[in-house]
Amino acid sequence: MVKTAWVFPGQGSQSVGMGMDLMTHAASEARLAIADEILGWSVAEICQSPDDKVSNTLYTQPCLYVLESLLVDWLQEHGHTPDLVAGHSLGEYGALYAAGAFDFAAGLRLVKLRGELMSQTSEGIMAALMGFNRDELDAKIAETEGVVLANDNNPGQVVISGTPEGVDAVLADVKSKRAVKLNVSGAFHSPLMAPASREFQEVLDAVEFRDVTIPVLSNVDPTPATDAATLKQRLSQQMTGSVRWREISLSLPELGVEQVIEVGPGNVLTGLIKRTVKTLQLTNVGTLEQLTAL
Incomplete structure (x- = not known):
């Protein structure tokens, strides 16, 4: 068996119309209904809005998480399982969902708050x-x-x-x-995010995390972890900590990974990994066509 890592992109990979082939599929209706109830707005409508609402941080983060979750559900339902997972910034939430650290709704509530706090940040x-x-x-x-x-x-x-x-x-x-x-509202992944991080922590503390069997490489500590306390503690540092993606990329072959599947829109992460590690087989899964081709 080829050892495989699933990686999840973050903000910057979104585009108008992303995921619409999957979101209009009958199998996605129930999940989207839950998302729209939690968010108070329609993910599908935002993703196809011609005025690029999907690139507003307030909407970008929940939309990416929902799409990545739909992709994970499809992959798992068709018998695909990763040997480890990692996500870039916001993408770490998709990775934690794929590993089973929390359920869809709990993750979306965290991402909703994260997007709200980061969209309100104006310093830096x-x-x-x-x-x-x-x-x-x-x-x-x-x-x-x-x-x-x-x-x-x-x-x-x-x-x-x-x-x-x-x-x-x-x-x-x-x-x-x-x-x-960059056209962003503030100095993300820096100490200037400390006020937003403290407010986020109050909500994160109340969310139940589960131990997982699929190791997660976190942004702030790119070493494999499976216990709930460690995964939660690492996520709590993410808003103010650096995204150590180069180290994550370098660690993949060291951990025996041969194939990397980017689960999400676009090919940002496979592009970054390709310039860091030349030996890995790279695949993108962000559309229904790519899913069925896998």
Whole structure:
């Protein structure tokens, strides 16, 4: 048997019309009805809204979680099971659902609150850098107040996060092939998210997590874990902690993984992994056609 990891993308992978082939399938009606009741709005309507409402953080996060959950349900119902799972930022919720750490409704309530809190955050900015000297970047971040490495995606792509002054200082002094400030409401995955994280923690504390048999590699600690307390504690750190995706990618072959299936829209994660690890077989499953082809 080929050892397989399922990975789940986060915010930035969404697009207008994503998942509509699956959402209009009769098998999805019951799950979407539960989602719409919890959210107070229609996931399908937001996903196909022509004015790109799906890219508003308030809507993006629940929509991605719902779609990834539908994909997981279909895969599991057709006999597919991963040997381990991981998710990028928001995608960690899809990974935890796939592993069985919580049920669909509990996960969606957490994601709904997460999206609301993050959409209300207005402090700080984020910027992506591509093609840079890693030692130079690390040194500059270390000496600059108010900026952190938010997403360590692969050796040639990172996202920094923090105060406008801190981010601008790094961008001014570190040479890169490309640097782009991101269109986000705040400095995600940085200490500036601490107030939102504390409010989120109050709700997270009340959610029951279960021990799982499928190991989860978390953003803040990319080592396999299966016990409920560890998975919950790692998730509690995620809003202010860095996304260590490069380390997750590097650990996959070390853990014996040969195949990676990206469960969600687009191919962001397989693209990142491909530039980090050359030996893995990469597959994308984000549409009904791709599901049936698997």
